[in-house]
Amino acid sequence: MPELKIAVVGIPGKWSTExxxxxxxxxxxxxxxVDMAEVSLDLSLGALMYRGANLCDLDGIVVKKISAEYNxxxxxxxxxxxxxxxxxxRVFSPASSMLGLINRLSCTVTLRQHDIPMPDTVVTEDIDEAMFAVRSFxxxxxxxxxxxxxxxxCVIDANQSDEALAAELRAFQALNPVMYLQRKIELPGRDMGMVFLGGEYLGSYARVSQSDSWNTTINSGGRYALAEPPATTIAMAQRAQAAFDLDFTTVDVADTDNGPIVFEVSAFGGFRGALDGAGIDAATLYSKYAIEKIQI
Structure with a gap:
């Protein structure tokens, strides 16, 4: 069989990409x-070029990260x-699937259409409506x-004057014309990343808070640990990721007093948490999966 040519779209030099x-x-x-910042699309020639190579001549492209930051x-x-x-x-995951996840609102709408439990959420461009939402949350x-x-x-507390609350919301809106506001959930110091490959559940890792930060992300000092969610939570996360037709993903889930909720489904999934928290070698598993799919 001829050599398969499968590229990785990601951030050159970053661990998960490499x-x-x-x-x-x-x-x-x-x-x-492939660094997408250097890619050019020539529609007249029907070519997607990167450093002299036409990506349209490849057998496959696995997308680990589309950019360092989303916009x-x-x-x-x-x-x-x-x-x-x-x-x-063959692009992993399909581009149309990833397109539905980069925008947080698009992801949220799809999850709610599939009756996936999420925190109460209000999306608005109106300051008065935003103030009402914060007061209710x-x-x-x-x-x-x-x-x-x-x-x-950022977290905004309703326990302040109308003037101060409006000022905080306007500061947020200056950078985010469409305001996405979500009820702050009291977490038990941890939430989970639940890992799926080809729709099949591989395992879960926890992000465990190590500080008084309101979130558990590694950027805020959290650490990874093994998580063992019950079958009902796994089934819920499986329904959530199935709404997007992804090849590889992690579903962000938290346990609450009212049961598990989903925060979001990742367009690309996390390798480091899977490895350090759950012992899952996602890079090897994903590469084998991509090769098998291309060879079918």
């Missing part, structure tokens, strides 16, 4: 790490990969529509 490229190279003999321009990079798909390149987590690992998020 270990995925390592795993694919070990199995195929081919290595190419509306990130969607354009996925549209470029959608062009490669139309040329016959008592505390609200304000989230940018495009962000990862709690970047750009």
């Amino acid at each position: 270990v995925l490229a390592d795993a694919l190279e070990a199995q195929t003999g081919f290595r190419l790490v 509306p321009d990130t969607l354009n990079r996925l549209e470029m990969l959608r062009f490669a798909e139309a040329k016959g390149v 008592s505390e609200a987590v304000c989230k940018p529509l495009f962000s990862t690992k709690a970047r750009g998020m």
Whole structure:
């Protein structure tokens, strides 16, 4: 069988990108790490070019990370990969699936359409409506529509004057014209990343808070640990990820007094948490999965 040419789209030099490229190279003999910031789409020639290579000539592209930070321009990079798909390149996960997850609101709407339990959420451009939401929540987590690992998020307490509350919301809205406000959930010092490959559950890791931060992310000092959720929680997370037709993902879940809730489904999934927390070598498993799918 001829050598399979499967590239990795990611952040060159970053651990998760490189270990995925390592795993694919070990199995195929081919290595190419693609930085989408250097890719050009030539529609007249029907070519998606990166450093002299036409990505449309590849057998597959596995997307580990589309950009270091999310923003509306990130969607354009996925549209470029959608062009490669139309040329016959297998992209993992499908570009259309990832497009539905980069924007937090798009992810939320899909989850709610599938009756996945989530924190109470209000999305608005109106300051008065936002103030009403924060008052009803008592505390609200304000989230940018495009962000990862709690970047750009803040907590606003309703226990202040109307003037002070409006000022905080306007400060958030200055950077986020569409305000995404979510009821702050009291977490038991941890939440979970539940790992799925091809729709099959692999295991779970916990992000455990090591500080008084309101969130458990590693950026805020959290650490990874093994998690063993009950079958009902696994089934709920499985329903959540199934709504998006992803090849690899992690579902962010937290236990609450009212049962488990989903915060979001990841477009790309987390390798470090899977390995350090649950002992799952996601890079090797994902590379084998991609090769098998291309060979079918």
